[in-house]
Amino acid sequence: MQLGGISSNQLKDQFLTLLVTQLQNQDPIEPVKQEDFIGQLAQFSTVEGIEELNSQFSEVLQSQQLLGGFDLVGKDISYIAPGDAEPSKGHVDQVVVENGNIKVVMGDKTIPVNQVFGVYDPATV
Numbered sequence: 759m760q761l762g763g764i765s766s767n768q769l770k771d772q773f774l775t776l777l778v779t780q781l782q783n784q785d786p787i788e789p790v791k792q793e794d795f796i797g798q799l800a801q802f803s804t805v806e807g808i809e810e811l812n813s814q815f816s817e818v819l820q821s822q823q824l825l826g827g828f829d830l831v832g833k834d835i836s837y838i839a840p841g842d843a844e845p846s847k848g849h850v851d852q853v854v855v856e857n858g859n860i861k862v863v864m865g866d867k868t869i870p871v872n873q874v875f876g877v878y879d880p881a882t883v
Contacts, residue, residue, distance in 0.1 A: 773802050820858065827853035827860045827871050835862065836876030837869050849880065 777798070784790050830850045838845050848864035853871070855861070860871045 834878040
């Protein structure tokens with residue numbers, strides 16, 4: 759899990775460090791109330807839960823994108839390749855995942871699926 763570039767373990771370590779520091783530096787005459795600690799733990803648990811949900815949603819989104827990419831196999835597409843100014847057309851031979859990114863393969867060209875802006879069934883064109 760990542761939260762703004764910080765792993766879940768790093769977040770836990772930072773939280774525990776902050777908690778220990780808070781305990782070490784509290785006023786002995788007026789110590790921090792137990793309810794305050796419980797509130798902080800609840801907030802931390804909430805952040806962890808939200809981060810876990812984000813991770814699961816990200817996995818579901820990637821699965822949906824991959825399934826959508828599979829639907830492109832055997833179809834003709836219009837796309838703008840990175841670095842190209844003009845649109846191109848091609849026939850999708852396969853779909854691959856490279857570093858978590860879904861790409862379509864047309865012969866020797868590999869294009870990110872988010873560069874595709876048109877899909878055509880070659881049997882109907």
